[in-house]
Amino acid sequence: MAHEIEMHENHxxxxxYVVIGVILAVLTALExxxxxxxxxxxxxxxxxxxxxxxxxxxLVVGYFMHLKFDDQRFLLLFVVPFIVMASILVALLALFxxxxx
Amino acid sequence: xxxxxxxxxxxxxxGLNNRKLLMWAFLGSDVLFFGTLIATHLVYRGKSxxxxxxxxxxxxxxxxxxxxxxxxSLAMVLALAAVQKGDISRGRFWLAATALLGMGFIGFxxxxxxxxxxxGLTPRTNLFGSTFLIMTGFHGAHVTVGILWLWxxxxxxxxxxxxxxxxxxxxxxxxxxxxxxxxxxxxFGVVYLIGAxxxxxxxxxxxxxxxxxx
Numbered sequence: 001m002a003h004e005i006e007m008h009e010n011h012x013x014x015x016x017y018v019v020i021g022v023i024l025a026v027l028t029a030l031e032x033x034x035x036x037x038x039x040x041x042x043x044x045x046x047x048x049x050x051x052x053x054x055x056x057x058x059l060v061v062g063y064f065m066h067l068k069f070d071d072q073r074f075l076l077l078f079v080v081p082f083i084v085m086a087s088i089l090v091a092l093l094a095l096f097x098x099x100x101x
Numbered sequence: 102x103x104x105x106x107x108x109x110x111x112x113x114x115x116g117l118n119n120r121k122l123l124m125w126a127f128l129g130s131d132v133l134f135f136g137t138l139i140a141t142h143l144v145y146r147g148k149s150x151x152x153x154x155x156x157x158x159x160x161x162x163x164x165x166x167x168x169x170x171x172x173x174s175l176a177m178v179l180a181l182a183a184v185q186k187g188d189i190s191r192g193r194f195w196l197a198a199t200a201l202l203g204m205g206f207i208g209f210x211x212x213x214x215x216x217x218x219x220x221g222l223t224p225r226t227n228l229f230g231s232t233f234l235i236m237t238g239f240h241g242a243h244v245t246v247g248i249l250w251l252w253x254x255x256x257x258x259x260x261x262x263x264x265x266x267x268x269x270x271x272x273x274x275x276x277x278x279x280x281x282x283x284x285x286x287x288x289f290g291v292v293y294l295i296g297a298x299x300x301x302x303x304x305x306x307x308x309x310x311x312x313x314x315x
Binding site: 011013014017018020021024025028031032035045046049050052053056057060061063064065071073074077078080081082084085086088089092093095096 | 115117121122125126128129130132133135136137139140143144160161164167168171172174175177178179182183185275276279280282283286287289290291294295297
């Protein structure tokens with residue numbers, strides 16, 4: 001049986017994975033640290049926490065799930081539903097905020 | 102660094118492995134599934150009229166469980182890297198580490214749910230209980246499926262069924278495992294931290310921020 005072989009030469013190695021893992025742990029600590037600060041403007045706090053969550057999300061998807069290195073069609077399969085989901089989320093929040101104001 | 106992987110024993114019209122394509126399509130659909138659960142929870146946030154609600158969340162404990170799940174993702178990718186290099190025994194070690202860390206996360210979730218029940222919060226208590234426990238419960242169910250999958254790979258590795266030339270089996274399991282990790286990253290950030298910071302004003306501020314981004 002002829003096996004089709006794919007080369008993974010562009011994937012990161014264990015050392016880079018550990019570095020990403022440490023960055024993820026630090027970002028989680030920053031999230032919790034930011035959360036514990038009192039008296040911060042809620043809009044600023046939401047922006048900080050959303051940004052940190054997004055960076056963690058992107059690191060896992062890009063490096064651990066290899067979307068940064070794999071075929072772009074895999075990226076499309078994941079990003080399109082994500083954009084749809086985020087749009088629905090924002091629309092629902094805006095709608096319910098107005099309905100219950 | 103070079104790894105060799107058996108992509109498939111068959112040619113496909115897309116040139117992509119069908120199993121990997123299917124997993125990504127499934128993950129895309131699961132994004133919508135969890136998006137629906139998270140959106141439902143957020144729109145009903147702060148609307149419970151009785152029983153314990155947002156203030157019940159234990160951020161320190163959940164921070165530790167989040168760290169545990171993040172480290173399980175690291176262990177998973179190290180398992181894949183080892184199998185792709187042909188180091189099966191090391192891959193087996195990291196697969197077991199991933200499964201054990203996942204079990205640790207489930208342990209934290211069981212602790213959290215038990216504490217909530219003791220304080221009177223169940224899915225039938227109020228809107229917060231229904232939406233929060235269903236959302237995190239479904240996530241826990243996903244993690245549990247992942248744990249069973251990882252242990253099956255672990256035991257299969259003793260029979261020579263996990264090899265360098267079929268490392269795609271580990272890669273696909275890894276995609277699923279990392280997905281449950283990123284879902285938790287969103288739940289921890291949006292539901293636990295932003296939610297617990299201050300329910301009404303942060304949800305409203307969040308809408309403003311997200312609308313500005315959109």
